[in-house]
Amino acid sequence: MNVNSWLIQNASIVGRETADIAIENGVVTEVGTGLTAPEGARVLDATGLIALPGLVDLHTHLREPGREDAETVESGSRAAALGGYTAVCAMANTSPVADTAGVVEQVWRLGRDAGLVDVQPIGAVTVGLKGEHMAELGAMADSAANVRIFSDDGFCVADPKMMRRALEYVKAFDGVIAQHAEEPALTAGAQMHEGEFSSQLGLAGWPAVAEEAIIARDCLLTGHVGSRLHVCHVSTAGSVEILRWAKSKGWRVTAEVCPHHLLLTDERATTYDPVNKVNPPLRTDTDIEALRAGLAEGVIDVVATDHAPHSSEDKDCEWAAARPGMLGLQTALSIVVKTMVEPGLLDWDGVAERMSRRPARIAGLDGHGLDPAPGVPANLTLIDPAASWTVVPNELASLSRNTPYAQMTFPATVRATFLRGEATVLEGKAQK
Numbered sequence: 162m163n164v165n166s167w168l169i170q171n172a173s174i175v176g177r178e179t180a181d182i183a184i185e186n187g188v189v190t191e192v193g194t195g196l197t198a199p200e201g202a203r204v205l206d207a208t209g210l211i212a213l214p215g216l217v218d219l220h221t222h223l224r225e226p227g228r229e230d231a232e233t234v235e236s237g238s239r240a241a242a243l244g245g246y247t248a249v250c251a252m253a254n255t256s257p258v259a260d261t262a263g264v265v266e267q268v269w270r271l272g273r274d275a276g277l278v279d280v281q282p283i284g285a286v287t288v289g290l291k292g293e294h295m296a297e298l299g300a301m302a303d304s305a306a307n308v309r310i311f312s313d314d315g316f317c318v319a320d321p322k323m324m325r326r327a328l329e330y331v332k333a334f335d336g337v338i339a340q341h342a343e344e345p346a347l348t349a350g351a352q353m354h355e356g357e358f359s360s361q362l363g364l365a366g367w368p369a370v371a372e373e374a375i376i377a378r379d380c381l382l383t384g385h386v387g388s389r390l391h392v393c394h395v396s397t398a399g400s401v402e403i404l405r406w407a408k409s410k411g412w413r414v415t416a417e418v419c420p421h422h423l424l425l426t427d428e429r430a431t432t433y434d435p436v437n438k439v440n441p442p443l444r445t446d447t448d449i450e451a452l453r454a455g456l457a458e459g460v461i462d463v464v465a466t467d468h469a470p471h472s473s474e475d476k477d478c479e480w481a482a483a484r485p486g487m488l489g490l491q492t493a494l495s496i497v498v499k500t501m502v503e504p505g506l507l508d509w510d511g512v513a514e515r516m517s518r519r520p521a522r523i524a525g526l527d528g529h530g531l532d533p534a535p536g537v538p539a540n541l542t543l544i545d546p547a548a549s550w551t552v553v554p555n556e557l558a559s560l561s562r563n564t565p566y567a568q569m570t571f572p573a574t575v576r577a578t579f580l581r582g583e584a585t586v587l588e589g590k591a592q593k
């Protein structure tokens with residue numbers, strides 16, 4: 162038996178026609194009806210399931226090196242595979258920071274050894290994420306990790322001159338600067354969204370303008386320099402308007418929204434449960450509506466998880482002391498189904514576009530984000546759209562437990578995930 166050869170029968174291909182998918186040695190060889198199994202192949206009955214190109218996450222925090230108690234490359238990879246992902250981009254805010262060829266190669270190797278998803282390291286823009294000196298972007302790009310996205314995520318590249326230089330530098334290899342848009346002078350001490358609830362609770366607010374001012378500035382810089390900007394975790398209605406304007410200029414700007422910003426509001430802070438503390442913070446119903454519309458329209462290109470595991474010592478404390486961030490990899494698809502597919506804002510092709518094809522294109526991940534067709538690497542996920550599930554924190558694959566969705570029931574489950582024909586998930590269970 163060849164572990165990378167399969168006949169997947171009766172799957173709905175990206176929500177369209179029902180067909181069989183034949184996979185030989187990790188590559189799709191045929192898509193059609195009544196196919197015979199390749200030699201040595203295993204057969205999987207996918208009646209009622211939807212086959213999507215494997216999901217690609219542009220924004221994942223694995224905590225290795227440095228905080229292996231919160232997540233390792235392997236545990237995060239497992240959570241990703243269970244969430245339907247075949248590739249994740251690993252943020253640079255590790256310890257040490259991924260600001261050298263050595264560290265990005267280490268993360269890349271750990272991902273390859275875990276073998277559950279392709280782990281594509283993101284490199285830091287500045288040394289130690291400090292915003293003072295540019296990191297060795299070229300050396301990271303030329304390394305075995307082949308870095309194309311650079312980000313100081315967790316922190317904003319606040320100095321406009323540094324941002325301009327970084328945008329200019331990455332043009333040489335068609336790289337992207339992914340910005341955590343937060344004007345630090347406007348968010349000092351901030352604990353949650355600045356609005357009705359922050360006044361009520363007496364917590365320092367994080368105003369929408371702190372995000373919007375940086376996005377507007379960076380769009381202008383990118384337009385001026387002719388480089389590529391990607392905006393991380395867009396969270397406000399005003400940001401969507403600015404992005405629409407920047408795109409109308411033809412500037413090379415892309416943007417992501419996180420599932421939690423499509424579903425949860427700042428009212429969650431009234432629980433004082435730090436599981437709801439995240440950066441940028443949960444916003445308002447008006448923002449949610451604009452983010453959903455922007456994602457449907459394509460002003461926001463992709464859904465990214467910002468999976469941010471934190472140990473209980475960093476989360477089970479009072480609100481002000483807790484680290485911001487929440488788990489995301491295993492719930493992202495279900496939340497997109499709930500917030501976008503069920504209300505009729507996206508169909509399955511739209512989901513494939515925003516969770517697989519576009520993120521793969523932005524990250525330059527060849528072999529990902531491709532619909533099943535002869536000759537394409539078999540990176541696939543099989544979804545049961547009719548099933549539902551309830552989030553039980555202890556059952557998640559992450560080493561951390563900081564999900565805001567405990568005991569919530571969501572539509573759609575991931576039944577199987579294939580990485581180059583190897584089943585990383587079968588019957589909803591991780592295979593290693």
Ligand SMILES: NC(=O)N[C@@H](CC(=O)O)C(=O)O
Pocket residue numbers: 222254314315316341438439440441467469470484485486487
């Ligand atoms: N989103 C968060 O609240 N936290 C992220 C950093 C970040 O994405 O800004 C983390 O690394 O924990």
Ligand SMILES: [Zn+2]
Pocket residue numbers: 314315316341393394440441
């Ligand atoms: Zn961030």
Ligand SMILES: [Zn+2]
Pocket residue numbers: 220222252314315467469
């Ligand atoms: Zn992040």
